[in-house]
Amino acid sequence: MVDYIWIVIALPLAGAVFLHFFGSRLREPLPGVIATSTIGLGFIYALIATADFFAGTGEAETVHLFDWIAPLGANAELLWDPLSAIMTLTVTGVGALIHLYSIGYMHGDARYGRFFTYLNFFAASMLILVLADNFGLLFVGWELVGLSSYLLISFWFHKPSAAAAGKKAFVVNRIGDVGFLIGLMLILAEFSTLTYGTVLEEPARVITTGMATAITLMLVLGAAGKSAQIPLYFWLPDAMEGPTPVSALIHAATMVTAGVYMVARTAALFELASFSAAAVATIGAFTALFAASIALKQRDIKRVLAYSTISQLGYMFLAVGTGAYVAGIFHLFTHAFFKALLFLGSGSVIHAMGGEQDIAKMGGLRKIMPVTHFTMAVGWLAIIGIPPLAGFWSKDEILAIAFGEGGWFTFLWVIGLITALLTAVYMTRWMYLTFWGEARWEDGVHPHESPAVMTAPLLALAVGSAGLGLLNTPWPFKPALEHFLEPSFEAIKMAHIPSGSTPWILAAVSILTAAAGAWFAYRKYQGADAFDIAPVMPRRTGVWRWVGNAYYVDDIIGNLIVLPGKLVAAWTAFVLDSEIIDGSVRAVGGGVRRIGGWLRPIQTGFTRNYAAVTFAGVVGLLLWFVTRGVG
Amino acid sequence: MEVTAGWYLALGALLFVIGASGMLLRRNALVMFMSIELMLNAVNLTFVAIGRHVGDLNGQVAVFFVMVVAAAEVVVGLAIMIAVFRRRASASVDDLAMLKG
Amino acid sequence: MTEISYLAIGPIVALTLGVVALLLVEVTWKPRTVWLGVIAGASLLGGFVLAVVQWIKASDEPDIWFRGMLALDPFAAFGAVVLTVLGAVAILVAWPLILEQGRRAAEFMALVLLALTGMVLMAAAANFIMLFLALEVASISLYVLAGFNRGSAASNEASIKYFLLGSFASAVFLYGVALSYAATGSLTLHGTAKFLADNVLLDSAALLAGIGLLIVGLAFKVSAAPFHMWAPDVYQGAASGVSGFMTAGAKVAGFAALARITVTSYGPYLSDWAPAVGVIAALSVVVGTLLAIAQSDIKRMLAYSSVAHAGFILTGLVAGVDGVPYVWFYVVTYAFQVLGAFAVVSVVSGPAASKSSLTDYAGLAQRAPVLAGSLALLMFSMGGIPLTAGFLAKLYVFREAVDAGYLWLVVVGAVASVAGLFFYLRVIVLMYMNPQSEEAAATSPDIRVSDPVRVALTGVAVVTLAFGIVPAPLLDVVTNALPF
Amino acid sequence: MDLNILSLLIWLPVAGAAVVIGLPRRRPELVVPIAFALSVLTLGLAGFLVVDFDSADAGFQFVEKAAIWSDLGIDYHLGVDGISVFLVALTAFLFPIGIVASVHIEHRRKEFMATLLLLEGALIGVFLSLDLILFFVFFEVLLVPMYFLIGLWGGERRLEAALKFFLYTALGSAFLLVGIIFLSAQANDQFGSPTFNYLELLDLDISRTAQYWLFGAFGIAFAIKVPLFPFHTWLPDAHTEAPTAGSVVLAGVLLKMGTYGFLRFNLNLFPEATVQLAGFLAALAVVGIIYGAAVAIVQPDLKRLVAYSSVSHLGFVVLGIFALTSQGLSGGVIQMVNHGLTTGALFLLVGMIYERRHTRDISAYGGLQKVMPWFAGFFLFTAFASAGLPGLNGFVGEFLILLGSYTRHPALTIIAAFGVLLAAVYLLWAYERVFTGEPDKEENRALTDIGLREVSILVPMVALIIALGVYPKPVLERIEPAVERVLDRLEERTDFESPLRIDDIADEEVNR
Numbered sequence A: 001m002v003d004y005i006w007i008v009i010a011l012p013l014a015g016a017v018f019l020h021f022f023g024s025r026l027r028e029p030l031p032g033v034i035a036t037s038t039i040g041l042g043f044i045y046a047l048i049a050t051a052d053f054f055a056g057t058g059e060a061e062t063v064h065l066f067d068w069i070a071p072l073g074a075n076a077e078l079l080w081d082p083l084s085a086i087m088t089l090t091v092t093g094v095g096a097l098i099h100l101y102s103i104g105y106m107h108g109d110a111r112y113g114r115f116f117t118y119l120n121f122f123a124a125s126m127l128i129l130v131l132a133d134n135f136g137l138l139f140v141g142w143e144l145v146g147l148s149s150y151l152l153i154s155f156w157f158h159k160p161s162a163a164a165a166g167k168k169a170f171v172v173n174r175i176g177d178v179g180f181l182i183g184l185m186l187i188l189a190e191f192s193t194l195t196y197g198t199v200l201e202e203p204a205r206v207i208t209t210g211m212a213t214a215i216t217l218m219l220v221l222g223a224a225g226k227s228a229q230i231p232l233y234f235w236l237p238d239a240m241e242g243p244t245p246v247s248a249l250i251h252a253a254t255m256v257t258a259g260v261y262m263v264a265r266t267a268a269l270f271e272l273a274s275f276s277a278a279a280v281a282t283i284g285a286f287t288a289l290f291a292a293s294i295a296l297k298q299r300d301i302k303r304v305l306a307y308s309t310i311s312q313l314g315y316m317f318l319a320v321g322t323g324a325y326v327a328g329i330f331h332l333f334t335h336a337f338f339k340a341l342l343f344l345g346s347g348s349v350i351h352a353m354g355g356e357q358d359i360a361k362m363g364g365l366r367k368i369m370p371v372t373h374f375t376m377a378v379g380w381l382a383i384i385g386i387p388p389l390a391g392f393w394s395k396d397e398i399l400a401i402a403f404g405e406g407g408w409f410t411f412l413w414v415i416g417l418i419t420a421l422l423t424a425v426y427m428t429r430w431m432y433l434t435f436w437g438e439a440r441w442e443d444g445v446h447p448h449e450s451p452a453v454m455t456a457p458l459l460a461l462a463v464g465s466a467g468l469g470l471l472n473t474p475w476p477f478k479p480a481l482e483h484f485l486e487p488s489f490e491a492i493k494m495a496h497i498p499s500g501s502t503p504w505i506l507a508a509v510s511i512l513t514a515a516a517g518a519w520f521a522y523r524k525y526q527g528a529d530a531f532d533i534a535p536v537m538p539r540r541t542g543v544w545r546w547v548g549n550a551y552y553v554d555d556i557i558g559n560l561i562v563l564p565g566k567l568v569a570a571w572t573a574f575v576l577d578s579e580i581i582d583g584s585v586r587a588v589g590g591g592v593r594r595i596g597g598w599l600r601p602i603q604t605g606f607t608r609n610y611a612a613v614t615f616a617g618v619v620g621l622l623l624w625f626v627t628r629g630v631g
Numbered sequence B: 001m002e003v004t005a006g007w008y009l010a011l012g013a014l015l016f017v018i019g020a021s022g023m024l025l026r027r028n029a030l031v032m033f034m035s036i037e038l039m040l041n042a043v044n045l046t047f048v049a050i051g052r053h054v055g056d057l058n059g060q061v062a063v064f065f066v067m068v069v070a071a072a073e074v075v076v077g078l079a080i081m082i083a084v085f086r087r088r089a090s091a092s093v094d095d096l097a098m099l100k101g
Numbered sequence C: 001m002t003e004i005s006y007l008a009i010g011p012i013v014a015l016t017l018g019v020v021a022l023l024l025v026e027v028t029w030k031p032r033t034v035w036l037g038v039i040a041g042a043s044l045l046g047g048f049v050l051a052v053v054q055w056i057k058a059s060d061e062p063d064i065w066f067r068g069m070l071a072l073d074p075f076a077a078f079g080a081v082v083l084t085v086l087g088a089v090a091i092l093v094a095w096p097l098i099l100e101q102g103r104r105a106a107e108f109m110a111l112v113l114l115a116l117t118g119m120v121l122m123a124a125a126a127n128f129i130m131l132f133l134a135l136e137v138a139s140i141s142l143y144v145l146a147g148f149n150r151g152s153a154a155s156n157e158a159s160i161k162y163f164l165l166g167s168f169a170s171a172v173f174l175y176g177v178a179l180s181y182a183a184t185g186s187l188t189l190h191g192t193a194k195f196l197a198d199n200v201l202l203d204s205a206a207l208l209a210g211i212g213l214l215i216v217g218l219a220f221k222v223s224a225a226p227f228h229m230w231a232p233d234v235y236q237g238a239a240s241g242v243s244g245f246m247t248a249g250a251k252v253a254g255f256a257a258l259a260r261i262t263v264t265s266y267g268p269y270l271s272d273w274a275p276a277v278g279v280i281a282a283l284s285v286v287v288g289t290l291l292a293i294a295q296s297d298i299k300r301m302l303a304y305s306s307v308a309h310a311g312f313i314l315t316g317l318v319a320g321v322d323g324v325p326y327v328w329f330y331v332v333t334y335a336f337q338v339l340g341a342f343a344v345v346s347v348v349s350g351p352a353a354s355k356s357s358l359t360d361y362a363g364l365a366q367r368a369p370v371l372a373g374s375l376a377l378l379m380f381s382m383g384g385i386p387l388t389a390g391f392l393a394k395l396y397v398f399r400e401a402v403d404a405g406y407l408w409l410v411v412v413g414a415v416a417s418v419a420g421l422f423f424y425l426r427v428i429v430l431m432y433m434n435p436q437s438e439e440a441a442a443t444s445p446d447i448r449v450s451d452p453v454r455v456a457l458t459g460v461a462v463v464t465l466a467f468g469i470v471p472a473p474l475l476d477v478v479t480n481a482l483p484f
Numbered sequence D: 001m002d003l004n005i006l007s008l009l010i011w012l013p014v015a016g017a018a019v020v021i022g023l024p025r026r027r028p029e030l031v032v033p034i035a036f037a038l039s040v041l042t043l044g045l046a047g048f049l050v051v052d053f054d055s056a057d058a059g060f061q062f063v064e065k066a067a068i069w070s071d072l073g074i075d076y077h078l079g080v081d082g083i084s085v086f087l088v089a090l091t092a093f094l095f096p097i098g099i100v101a102s103v104h105i106e107h108r109r110k111e112f113m114a115t116l117l118l119l120e121g122a123l124i125g126v127f128l129s130l131d132l133i134l135f136f137v138f139f140e141v142l143l144v145p146m147y148f149l150i151g152l153w154g155g156e157r158r159l160e161a162a163l164k165f166f167l168y169t170a171l172g173s174a175f176l177l178v179g180i181i182f183l184s185a186q187a188n189d190q191f192g193s194p195t196f197n198y199l200e201l202l203d204l205d206i207s208r209t210a211q212y213w214l215f216g217a218f219g220i221a222f223a224i225k226v227p228l229f230p231f232h233t234w235l236p237d238a239h240t241e242a243p244t245a246g247s248v249v250l251a252g253v254l255l256k257m258g259t260y261g262f263l264r265f266n267l268n269l270f271p272e273a274t275v276q277l278a279g280f281l282a283a284l285a286v287v288g289i290i291y292g293a294a295v296a297i298v299q300p301d302l303k304r305l306v307a308y309s310s311v312s313h314l315g316f317v318v319l320g321i322f323a324l325t326s327q328g329l330s331g332g333v334i335q336m337v338n339h340g341l342t343t344g345a346l347f348l349l350v351g352m353i354y355e356r357r358h359t360r361d362i363s364a365y366g367g368l369q370k371v372m373p374w375f376a377g378f379f380l381f382t383a384f385a386s387a388g389l390p391g392l393n394g395f396v397g398e399f400l401i402l403l404g405s406y407t408r409h410p411a412l413t414i415i416a417a418f419g420v421l422l423a424a425v426y427l428l429w430a431y432e433r434v435f436t437g438e439p440d441k442e443e444n445r446a447l448t449d450i451g452l453r454e455v456s457i458l459v460p461m462v463a464l465i466i467a468l469g470v471y472p473k474p475v476l477e478r479i480e481p482a483v484e485r486v487l488d489r490l491e492e493r494t495d496f497e498s499p500l501r502i503d504d505i506a507d508e509e510v511n512r
Helices: A006-025 A029-055 A082-105 A112-131 A135-153 A160-191 A209-226 A235-241 A244-253 A255-265 A267-272 A274-295 A301-322 A325-352 A370-384 A390-405 A408-435 A452-472 A480-489 A502-526 A542-548 A550-602 A607-630 B005-025 B029-054 B057-085 C006-028 C033-057 C074-124 C128-146 C153-184 C189-198 C205-221 C230-237 C240-265 C267-293 C298-317 C320-349 C369-383 C389-403 C407-433 C438-443 C451-469 C472-480 D005-022 D028-052 D084-101 D109-128 D132-141 D143-153 D158-191 D208-225 D234-241 D244-269 D271-297 D302-321 D326-357 D373-386 D393-406 D410-435 D452-470 D473-493 D502-511
Strands: A061-069 A074-080 D061-069 D074-080
Touching: A006 A029, A006 A112, A029 A082, A029 A112, A029 A480, A061 A135, A061 D393, A061 D473, A074 A082, A074 A112, A074 A135, A082 A112, A082 A244, A082 A255, A082 A325, A082 A452, A082 A480, A112 A135, A112 A244, A112 A255, A135 A160, A135 A209, A135 A235, A135 A244, A135 A255, A135 D393, A160 A209, A160 A235, A160 D393, A160 D410, A209 A255, A209 A267, A209 A274, A235 A244, A235 A301, A244 A255, A244 A301, A244 A325, A255 A267, A255 A301, A255 A325, A267 A274, A267 A301, A274 A301, A274 A408, A274 A550, A301 A325, A301 A390, A301 A408, A325 A370, A325 A390, A325 A452, A325 A480, A370 A390, A370 A408, A370 A452, A370 A502, A390 A408, A390 A452, A390 A502, A408 A502, A452 A480, A542 A550, A550 C267, A550 C407, A550 D158, A550 D271, A607 B005, A607 C153, A607 C205, A607 C267, B005 B029, B005 C153, B029 B057, B029 C153, B057 C128, B057 C153, C006 C033, C006 C074, C033 C074, C074 C128, C074 C240, C074 C320, C074 C451, C074 C472, C128 C153, C128 C205, C128 C240, C153 C189, C153 C205, C153 C230, C189 C240, C189 C267, C205 C240, C205 C267, C230 C240, C230 C298, C240 C267, C240 C298, C240 C320, C267 C298, C267 C320, C267 C407, C298 C320, C298 C389, C298 C407, C320 C369, C320 C389, C320 C451, C320 C472, C369 C389, C369 C407, C369 C451, C389 C407, C389 C451, C389 D132, C389 D158, C407 D143, C407 D158, D005 D028, D005 D061, D005 D074, D005 D084, D005 D109, D028 D084, D028 D109, D074 D084, D074 D109, D074 D132, D084 D109, D084 D244, D084 D326, D084 D452, D084 D473, D109 D132, D109 D143, D109 D244, D132 D143, D132 D158, D132 D244, D143 D158, D143 D244, D158 D208, D158 D234, D208 D244, D208 D271, D234 D244, D234 D302, D244 D271, D244 D302, D244 D326, D244 D473, D271 D302, D271 D410, D271 D473, D302 D326, D302 D393, D302 D410, D326 D373, D326 D393, D326 D452, D326 D473, D373 D393, D373 D410, D373 D452, D393 D410, D393 D452
Parallel strands: none
Antiparallel strands: A061 A074, D061 D074
């Protein structure tokens, strides 16, 4: 089974290739069906292959496919261990549901087939990423998901904003990739190979703490790019220009978690570099808070979720940075479900509202879209952390471990808790403005419940969001996930939930916090009237103005980095290059001609001048010879 | 004071330089040509002096060849000058500067 | 050893007979011009055959005849071979011009043959006075040829400038002979060499001054800077039909003489004269190139380029006797190229014209593809592009100069040759890439290439390409064509 | 080997040029098929060469040797090793494509095709020559067809561009020639006979000072050809003004003569100077990487943009070469091939759009993806290949180069890594401006998508781009022995020790 694990990648890849050539000729649901079934089959295959791990008898295996860049130790080799297995299951599982959903969502799009080509291609790329057995192949997947992300964000390329958002996503990701690349350079320089087996097995025998810190910080930069963390988070909100299933699959459930996965995968290095680990945790915590605060005042139904995703990814960073790898992966896993659910739900809403995305112009959809509303409510409770839904377990585990670590991490725990409060506020606001209260629709909008092909995945995801938290609870089962993942983190000293009563107290505190936030937001927006959207508008004063405009980060980047960069480039091109460098070249050429021109007047045409020059030559030559002869 | 070969050589050199100076300073083509003749004769003087000094007849014989050549040059030179200055009032070479640059 | 060798003077006699025959036949029978051409051709053929016989018979020993006057060595024989062929090509090239001369055709060809006689003698002379005579025979004939187009003011001006400055240079050369004679007491080349080999001069000032003046005299003939001032004016003023011959012949004969005297007589003083030759070479290359770039008339451009080429050839001479074969290689191939280039000029601008503006060549590739193709090939060769004789020639002289320790000179030469490409390419750009404007195409006359010129051009092109790819035949010959 | 395959590779196209020129004027329809057939035949030979090439042999194979200009020790001496074999293959691959891309040329078609074939022969000759003068001859003589290609069939400012190209590169070659002559003079001193034989010259003992000078003389020629910053300004002009096939060949193969020259001659002949100057060259390369990319970002002209991207990409190649590590060198070699494919394809694409709209101005376009989806797809694909997307060929080279260079030039390589970022910026920004949005200009709305002929020349390139990206092993394993040999030589001749040697790594693995 494991020997042929490449089939999991090959299935969606084959789907992508097939659909690339024939997708446009097939009638409508067919491309979607093909794409969904390739990834669905992949899920089933992965599930079977994981069976040994479930049973606790499996061992990590590597599968050598073929030599790729052998001199770097970067070959087409796959690693099948619990960590990659759970990632594969998440990607294929959630992916399959989102594929299914897209069959309905993309209905009627002119490039229906192409959309599934890209979606399948994304799935294949993401699977390469998670199944890679060396940093080279990891980087391949890393970049290919970036490519798919680019293609899917700017899927509606005729919208300039979509095209620009796609480019922004790719370029910002590339900034992180440069860091990643530098990290890889360091790894190769130290270990002479990129294979996990060599690098991650007791790295301390090869490298110092300093080097480990350098390597990991560079990797963190890459991870921050992909997982939209400070300072490279700002591409993700714009990425919402893509079709909603894309936002759900790539920009919530899977691709953006690649950074978390990478940190977890390289845990051995982070273990050596406590500074980097703390940096990851700190970045995560601050990003969580920062993004949550922005989400408070967003009006776009998907942008709220985008910032929410950034915020939740921050939690995952906090987790892996704290050393709570299982908790991080756990949150990644649950988040994939409830965030995909929320996105797909908002897609359902957008679909219903005829493309409207402004939550200020929604409201009252509860009755019209009961299924959507119900599933959204599940997602809402999951994300704000109400037990026993999934989000509570995973988030709380992270917070509890951070608290337990003490010191600086206690401070991060405080931030995490504040973020939880804000999460409750903005998600409740989101729910309220979308589904509850009075309808504030614009004229001509006739919402309706979405077709079954869309609501079925919603229900499936809702089930997951509600129940999957139990996978890693202390009761009624043993912490199954931790047990499951153990082989992947065998050599790693992991942080654990503090023992005794502390976890219970902490859980109570966070439940109370969430409830308080939800209650506050509910009260605040209860008064929001039909057609009066004033209360839901971001207030244009003081700090809210900053928050409402996402702290003007895009403007700051535009004016402080992009614009000066363009100016420098323009100066280089049109002054330095064409005037100074090429100018010198032309000056040399022109100079030679000019000297020729200057010399011409010497040739006066007067015979006597010619004789004089000749005579001067004679004298010069005589001087040379006579001085040599005498001397 | 005895007139040694050195004096003849010096005189030859002086005459040669005078001829060359004439070439550089005079603008009449005929005079310039006469300057060249002077240079050739300066060389002749040198030849004779050296031939005499080293006791070699060749130096003296050379003079005859040079004189013949000079005569041939005169013939051709005058013909060219006549061709050139036939339609001109002056024989100044400075008027001939059409080709330059 | 007997003093008389008919073989030693064979080519000269053949050429001289041609001169006499031409003049006599012209005044007695007044035949059609083509018969005069046949006579000239026969004379050249005779000279050529005898020169080949000389080559075959010439031994590796010094073989001097007529009481030290003439050498019968491979060097002289090769010079005669090259010059007779060159003369034949020159007459082919000038044939349209000759036809225009009517009654003066015989006179014209006689002057060409006479000039050749002098040139052949220059390569063979073993005595300084003989060399001087040869130089004067060649020069005086060329003075007349330069002014042959009596109706043209430019031709007149060229003639008188050439005459005055040439005579001046001859006088300087002669004074050099006198000084050398003063120092060594010998007027023969071998006598000089023997004296210098047997005696150590306490004060070599007179000798070196003599060498310097000799070099000046010959540098003038080959138009090396700074003794080149006459060349552009003369080559431009003279009819295009003869400019090529003047350039080519003067270069071959001048370098033959220069190589012979420097190597045969003054070989031991290599370290004294070679640096001076190097400076002249560098100056020629630089000045010729820079001024050629600034020209808008192709004849002047070719004249300045010939100054640059004189510099390149001199670059080979700094290596002394080792460089002589490559000086030969360069000068021979260059002579044919420049002859061919002027042939094209004479077709495009008319054989008697003095001016040949570069703009006349715009779109030549369409009007006359053969001419344009030949000229392009010649330009590439002169520019030193590989697979042409010009490249190998440069390679050889550069290599010799580097071996002799003149790296700086080679660097100057290499860079200048790139700058030189600028003006060679400009001709090609005009011919191929600047289509002629409509009205210019309407007004410009059709270009007809007469058969003799076509034959000559083909020959030149073949030589340029053949020796650029397979230089071995020529190299085998020139490596044996050393002066003794 | 009875068949002189290397000679055939050189002379078949040259003979083909003669055949094409000799075709009767009244049968113009024969020109393209015959030229194409000949170039395909050459490609077949090259393919045979690659297959028949023994990847275990680090030395030169298929060697042919005959004295031609024997008086100076100049031989007709050909051979191929793992470094040159793929450059030959690349050359043979690009020419049929260039020919098909040029079928629309009416003006002097015969001459055009003959010029292309001549160029092909000369280019292959450059990569196969084992005699320095022979190398120089091919190196220099191919300026002529290229010059005509630009000057006769180029764009508006073609004359200026052609002249600049010719003179600039000829200036470099002048130094090269002096260097070669000087080298042979040294050989004459040491061996007693003149030689230009590369293999013999390897045994030469050259003083350190002389090595510096020679490195400089060779280096200037190659730096101009590459082109290395700051000698690059001829390139945008030449590329922009050349006809499509010219640009493809220029970018695809001609520039590689520079990098190939560095690798073949500078590294092997002047080891001490190489070790000392590697940092300097690498610095220039890195400046070129960033600089070329920065300038490309703001180019308003699509072809110039691609041209400057070449400056940037070739910087990577040079960086890899002067990393003096096995990975860097392998990456450099494979990146030469990659750049030939991707940039060649980009120039083809720009040519296709230029044929339709007769402008290369980016601002004249917009929204083309809607009217020309196939074209847009090919363009985007190639752009990503050029930007070094993993899975495509460009990545393999860049990855090897960056990772291989770090150990020797850490700071420089880190800076160079930002070139990867900038590549994404200029390519995607250009794509955004040309292809996305609505086609709001009237002229653009009527454009037709690319046809069968155009697709059929792009498909082989795309196939190779993917193949080399996914499975570069056949290439890498042939390059590696040759590259190892270069490093062996460097280590043997100097006290330099290359980090990251494959053998060392293997030993380490065994020891563990």
